[in-house]
Amino acid sequence: MAHVVAPADAAAQFTGGVAEFDIAADTVRRLIAELDRRYPGFGPYLDRRMAVAIDGEIHQDAWTSPLKPDSEVFFIPKIGGG
Amino acid sequence: MTDTLDRPDVQTDLKIVGTRPVRPDGADKVTGRAVYGADFNLAGQLVGKVLRSPHAHARIRSIDARKARAVPGVKAVITGADLPDVATEFHEGGEAASNMRDMALNVMARDAVFYEGHAVAAVAATSAAAADAALELIQVDYELLNHVTEVEAAMSPDAPVLHAHLFTEGLEDVPSLPSNVARRHKIERGDLDAGFAQADVIAEGRYVTQAVHQGYIEPHACVASWGADGQCQVWCSSQGQFMVRTYTAKVLGLETSNIRVTPLEIGGGFGGKTVVYLEPLALALSRESGYPVKMVMTREEVFRATGPTSGSVMHVKMGAKADGTIVAADVELKFQAGAFPGSPVGAACMTTLSCYDIPNLRIIGWDVVTNTPKVAAYRAPGAPIAAFAVEQAVDDLARKLGMDPVDLRIKNGARDGVKAPYGPTFANIGYLDCLEAIKACPQYSAPLGPNQGRGVAAGFWFNVGGESTAAVHLNDDGTVVVTNGNPDIGGSRASMAMMAAEVLGVAVEHVRPVVADTASIGSSMLTGGSRTTFATGMAVIQATEKIVAELKRRAALIWDVPGEQVTWKDGAAHCADPAKEGAKPLTLKGLAGQSARTGGPISASVSLNAQGAGPGFGVHLCDIEIDPETGHATVLRYTVAQDVGRAIHPSYVEGQMQGGAAQGIGWALNEEYIFDRNGKMENPGFLDYRVPVASDLPMIDTIMIEVPNPRHPYGVKGVGEVPIVPPLAAVGNAVRDAIGVRILELPLSPPRIRATLDAKAAG
């Protein structure tokens, strides 16, 4: 099961404050789909606004990025630059 | 896809990476031949100009342009009514998602103006004089509204509300009333109260910064041409031609495929040219007039109407044990977003404590709209502002603990295996190496005289990867063209050529890098976010590797040997088949010459979405002398240490380190937007908006630490943004060291330092 953490304010908006999840998924896309299944509306928000850090590495717009069975996943706001 | 390619041992056996060839676009740039935004002209083009609001906040009751249209030579006049309404849609034409509705409203006001300088109308005429005359004759009936520019004032319940539909996001309960607070960000870890209970020393402060501008020397400029068949072309300088195409299409309600954007050379961006201002207006004027339209901003327009970065108010409280362990940190950031939501406070929240391993923390960030120009990205957006506060609080902790400020950072420093405050675990980072390098550098032990002080500060930036396309093809003389879609803002053409030359094993002079328009190369995310050498470089390397694979295949065909018998080295195919002993190597030129009969032209292209960008850390050391009479601060010495991953072209990496430091020094010592009580900017010019000049700065020493990023074939990490993060606090800490009092408000300009010295003398 991938251990997934979402930012506190996203959790406040969509999950009633629950910010940590254990989810079985092998790609980022499937992970987001499962979160959307549990909390309708959360999926598009994550897809649109969030990047994801998988085992320390930041992935942005990366549906196919693979997750290991014990991956540590953090959703973080998408990063721009200057 | 790449499994069958030879992968040379790129990490340790690099011949071209790390050298310092002359940049391929250099000759044109030192002879004045390079074509920047305002240098481009089309036959028959009209001059376009913008009418801008003189008020910080007002409703537009009506606009009457009839007299303007009657001016001889005027061919088109547009107002917000001529542009489509754009629905809320978050689109990534740039890097972070931008709300297209807000972008369209910022490009030209509809019902209301939200800052002095907000565009309300535009004209195109056969001469500048006619355009100016027309602007004077456009009558706008404004209903003045109360305005607010300061961030805390904008947050107060009785502030004039800019947008009736803005309800704060990110709170547990959705507010029932609109406000100027667009969003609250929050990061929490551990138990803050328990953490502070363990602390033996506390450092606390309220910090204030002003809006500052990216300050690129080249004002925005473009030429737009609306074809009679609806096929549009735009030539402009920008940080990304695909971004210009996407945003222009969205603002005007056009199909992306109907716009072709050709990138011209860009005279500085730093994030400020990652959005559009003129391009949609120029295209709309071209549509109405039937002629191409050229628009160039004046310097005053650049200041009044293009994004600065946020001013801020910040509270920082940090606690440490007597042994120097930082146990708790509480940070609150309030950032100006300008006229529409979207300050970089979210990124600031994520970066502000990322140099430290702190178990108990809370970071809250507020994105607040104000009647000031909509902020745009500025080099590591948000991070320098937050670092100004946190790095000075850390400096205070060091003083209270009697500890060397570098040692305090080493003790608590982010390292491999530490969890960043925003979640992920760090790996392959060189932050501690930077700290050690600063301790060991000559400046660190240089003696200081009277009125002199020394300050150190650290900084972090994520760097991004993202979408890039590169195409490589072989010319019939064996030279190579590398094409990509990323404007060259600081020497990236050189790096692209070098990386391709490295893969091929040829001299870099045989590789010609080209930056292509949106119709001629696959899509690329813009140049920014310190991404280009990493992501576009990755695409270049992969495309070149495909070329090498194809060249080996052709050589095998020519020699009539199995493919496995062919190796590629030093720009030539070598035959290992014993049956062909004595076969001379086939060079690029030789293979190119035979390309027709071996299968046709040799070219390859790669499009990718690069993941795994390595974060950047930097540590700066600043020595400063204060003139007690005038309060003037002179930077005596400055050293930048930075984890650069791998410097492809060391001179341009050093250049990023020095340039970022210089911008940060200017931000710390002099730069600020000064607004009068009507919300008008009082200093929209380089005389009174004082950026550093050559006589303000010493030589800036650079120490490049290379901890390679394993996700890039050559170990590249982004380097462009990190160097602006530490300097504000490095200067602040140096001033504190010099005068014995910490100033918590920027800029540390002579009047402020003088006032502080006076207050100190008075008791």
Add this chain to the structure above:
Amino acid sequence: MSRQHISTVVNGDPVEFLADPGMTMLDALRDELGLTGTKEGCGSGDCGACSVIVDGRLVCSCLMLAAEADGKRVETIEGMAQGSRLHPLQQKFLEHAALQCGFCTPGLLVASKALLDANPDPTETEVRYWLAGNLCRCTGYDKIIKAVLDAAADMRQARV
């Protein structure tokens, strides 16, 4: 208002153009003469991107009326190289990577040339103060100063 007929010498070549009374020398160079190497960064004489040399004197062309060029000698960035042979300053700017975006570079090169014409052996401080009128936002000036000092040394050598 009628336009004035201006006769001047630009980079050694006699040229003529018509100038509106209010036209700046910068606009004349860029729009009338097609010499776009000289840049406008501010229009108010604060950034130096428009630097040219007029009768041997370093000038902000945005602060000069086009009409003032009548009968004078003007040198711009386009006249610095001799055919395809770069001026030592241009060469050193490239070798030292003294440019990133390159927008301020023409003005800086012209200003540096004016400096070395007046003072072939400047100190670092003298270079910094002479070039204080040329803003660069990209480089932090470090490599620019090194390039100018290096070019000065080369040029002094060449004279020996």
